[in-house]
Amino acid sequence: MTKDYELMVIxxxxxxxxxxxxxNDSILAQIVDNGGEIIKTDPWGRRMLAYPINKVQEAYYYVNYFKLDSQAVKPLKRLYNINEDIMRHMFVARGE
Structure with missing residues (x-):
């Protein structure tokens, strides 16, 4: 079932x-390759973190909005966990 998602990546x-x-463009390409449709990308730029992550004080933030089949989210999460340049990511299913 296709849902609207928000993905924040740090x-x-x-x-x-x-x-x-x-x-971030390669993240969007992976979403499209898995059958997703990009709605909008909101780059926040380099910002201070609320708390240090691995002794790092700042990072690049991106918020991506897209439609994707719910079964395709789990493999994407695995890919993002492996990539060392993606410090954190969070998928949120958006309501109607």
């Missing part, structure tokens, strides 16, 4: 701005 500050944008 990317490593080791990346420069172009690399962070490129990584």
């Amino acid at each position: 990317l490593s500050p080791r990346l420069n701005a172009d690399e962070a944008n490129s990584l």
